[in-house]
Amino acid sequence: MERAKHTQQLIDSLSMGICIIDPVYKVLYWNEYMHEYTGIPSGTICCKPLGDFFPSFKLEVYTERINSVFEGWPPVVLSSRFHHLFIESPNGKLKNKSQDVTISALVSSEEGAFNALISVIDVTESNRQLEELNMQYKKAKQDIEIRERIQSKLMDSEIRYRELNNMKDKLISIIAHDLRSPFTSLIGYMEILANEPHKISQNRQQEIIAMLLDGTRQTYALLENLLLWANMQIKGGVMYRPVAFNLEAVLTEVVAKMKHMAQRKEISIVIECKEVADVFADVDMVQAILRNIISNAIKYTHPKGRIQINSAKENDSYAFVSIKDDGVGMNPETIANLFKMEKSVSAFGTDNEKGTGLGLLVCKEFIDKNKGKLEIISSLGSGSEFKFTLPLRSL
Amino acid sequence: MKLSTQQFDFLTEIVNIGIGRSANVLNKIVKNRVQLKVPSILLLKVDDLKQLVGHDDSVELSVISMGFTGDLLGSVALVFSSANAIKMVDLLTENNYEKLEMDQLRTSTLNEVGNIVLNSLIGTLGNLLKTRFRYSIPQFKECLAKDLLANTGSLPEYFIYAETQFKIKDNNIEGSFMLFFEVGSFDTFIEKLEKFSVQ
Numbered sequence: 041m042e043r044a045k046h047t048q049q050l051i052d053s054l055s056m057g058i059c060i061i062d063p064v065y066k067v068l069y070w071n072e073y074m075h076e077y078t079g080i081p082s083g084t085i086c087c088k089p090l091g092d093f094f095p096s097f098k099l100e101v102y103t104e105r106i107n108s109v110f111e112g113w114p115p116v117v118l119s120s121r122f123h124h125l126f127i128e129s130p131n132g133k134l135k136n137k138s139q140d141v142t143i144s145a146l147v148s149s150e151e152g153a154f155n156a157l158i159s160v161i162d163v164t165e166s167n168r169q170l171e172e173l174n175m176q177y178k179k180a181k182q183d184i185e186i187r188e189r190i191q192s193k194l195m196d197s198e199i200r201y202r203e204l205n206n207m208k209d210k211l212i213s214i215i216a217h218d219l220r221s222p223f224t225s226l227i228g229y230m231e232i233l234a235n236e237p238h239k240i241s242q243n244r245q246q247e248i249i250a251m252l253l254d255g256t257r258q259t260y261a262l263l264e265n266l267l268l269w270a271n272m273q274i275k276g277g278v279m280y281r282p283v284a285f286n287l288e289a290v291l292t293e294v295v296a297k298m299k300h301m302a303q304r305k306e307i308s309i310v311i312e313c314k315e316v317a318d319v320f321a322d323v324d325m326v327q328a329i330l331r332n333i334i335s336n337a338i339k340y341t342h343p344k345g346r347i348q349i350n351s352a353k354e355n356d357s358y359a360f361v362s363i364k365d366d367g368v369g370m371n372p373e374t375i376a377n378l379f380k381m382e383k384s385v386s387a388f389g390t391d392n393e394k395g396t397g398l399g400l401l402v403c404k405e406f407i408d409k410n411k412g413k414l415e416i417i418s419s420l421g422s423g424s425e426f427k428f429t430l431p432l433r434s435l
Numbered sequence: 436m437k438l439s440t441q442q443f444d445f446l447t448e449i450v451n452i453g454i455g456r457s458a459n460v461l462n463k464i465v466k467n468r469v470q471l472k473v474p475s476i477l478l479l480k481v482d483d484l485k486q487l488v489g490h491d492d493s494v495e496l497s498v499i500s501m502g503f504t505g506d507l508l509g510s511v512a513l514v515f516s517s518a519n520a521i522k523m524v525d526l527l528t529e530n531n532y533e534k535l536e537m538d539q540l541r542t543s544t545l546n547e548v549g550n551i552v553l554n555s556l557i558g559t560l561g562n563l564l565k566t567r568f569r570y571s572i573p574q575f576k577e578c579l580a581k582d583l584l585a586n587t588g589s590l591p592e593y594f595i596y597a598e599t600q601f602k603i604k605d606n607n608i609e610g611s612f613m614l615f616f617e618v619g620s621f622d623t624f625i626e627k628l629e630k631f632s633v634q
Contacts, residue, residue: 101463105460114501114568
């Protein structure tokens with residue numbers, strides 16, 4: 041008797057709910073914790089069906105599992121996440137509570153029969169702390185994502201800023217040197233013609249006029265590229281107006297206009313076009329591309345050299361133009377830097393022609409805009425080939 | 436050691452009844468429907484266990500185990516890699532938790548899932564073999580593959596192994612069901628299996 045009392049005191053002092061029910065769910069034991077937890081005293085609930093106080097104990101989804109315990113089957117575990125309101129008292133005291141419940145078989149005084157021991161652990165606080173931790177984790181993760189996005193934007197802005205700065209430096213350098221210098225010699229020659237025309241022979245006058253013409257043409261070409269390129273850097277600066285046109289006709293026309301440059305260095309230009317149908321591109325841009333690549337080819341081809349221009353279908357969707365010279369060629373490093381704004385410098389031509397490297401930047405951007413691709417094959421001393429594609433129809 | 440075809444068929448039947456029962460119970464409480472499959476049942480050497488639970492010894496496992504005494508002594512365990520266990524619990528509860536670690540909430544949920552599966556399997560086994568067991572409360576533990584059998588006492592050379600697949604929302608989550616008997620009990624189990632498979 042004394043021992044039973046002591047055991048009851050021990051169970052009552054546990055910080056978990058203990059309840060014992062028989063196979064018809066009649067409450068046989070209800071510890072003090074359950075009294076405090078549910079607000080139902082032992083005297084009220086004992087000997088009464090548990091389901092009258094806690095409706096979950098009447099639901100089939102639970103009775104099916106609990107009944108197996110009365111047959112001596114293993115314990116049944118009911119976790120708080122699956123059964124949030126398993127033990128919900130009618131007085132609403134447990135409305136926001138969650139419990140982990142275990143129901144185990146307890147040998148009954150009857151031979152071969154079992155009662156069920158229900159143990160209840162209140163996990164409300166630990167679940168709440170976990171939820172809170174999870175919220176904090178989520179928020180921290182979001183904060184990191186936002187910070188990473190801002191950082192990435194800042195990096196993009198920095199890259200763009202550097203590009204713009206390089207662009208500005210390049211522009212100033214072109215205006216200060218490449219555009220200004222030719223004027224010094226042009227003005228010098230014109231002063232000679234203006235101030236002392238009678239002192240100069242007719243032959244010398246013609247030579248000076250030819251030099252003036254060349255210098256003016258080169259400076260004009262540079263100015264044109266500069267404007268084209270500067271316009272492209274401004275959004276919507278250059279309108280892209282693609283039309284279908286005959287590539288061979290445009291090629292022939294551009295080459296004809298540049299013949300005088302080639303003739304001066306006795307360079308031969310050979311054009312071969314095979315089954316080129318119309319291409320779909322911006323004519324003005326294609327003319328600028330051809331003008332720049334051909335003028336570069338002339339510039340870097342030795343006197344009496346040869347420039348071979350081929351055009352044909354690349355595949356069902358594209359045509360190509362290849363401009364190949366047997367001039368000085370380029371090493372891999374030079375090729376790699378051709379389209380880098382900060383590194384695009386131009387070497388002097390075989391006849392000391394000047395350049396800025398701007399022409400190729402224009403070409404690359406125009407080819408991209410026309411949905412084509414530019415390929416450069418070159419090695420030092422063996423000439424260069426510039427090959428680009430243009431779409432045959434609207435893509 | 437080999438099981439006879441009859442013994443093996445009987446064991447397969449027990450496991451399949453148990454698995455069917457657990458799927459039935461599980462689907463009454465979970466949000467996303469679960470399909471349970473046991474593609475293979477094997478009698479394995481304890482020494483081969485390491486290879487099965489993870490070739491890599493550093494794989495972290497989530498284990499729900501339950502001991503039993505009575506006519507036979509032993510334990511049953513449902514074993515998942517912890518990553519799989521977390522995935523399964525989150526799918527079953529439609530949990531949108533961000534943290535990828537076992538916490539108390541996941542542990543108690545996994546404990547119940549394991550309890551349902553283990554109860555059905557061992558309960559069916561006890562029923563069909565007409566064997567009385569007394570069970571301990573299911574225990575959850577996280578351990579490395581190499582420590583799976585630490586503190587399990589004396590084990591015989593062989594144990595029953597069943598690959599277990601949980602299919603939830605087009606996700607296949609693999610786990611393993613393991614049934615260990617203590618030295619003397621293993622032979623008794625084989626004898627019982629023989630006796631009832633003949634019946």
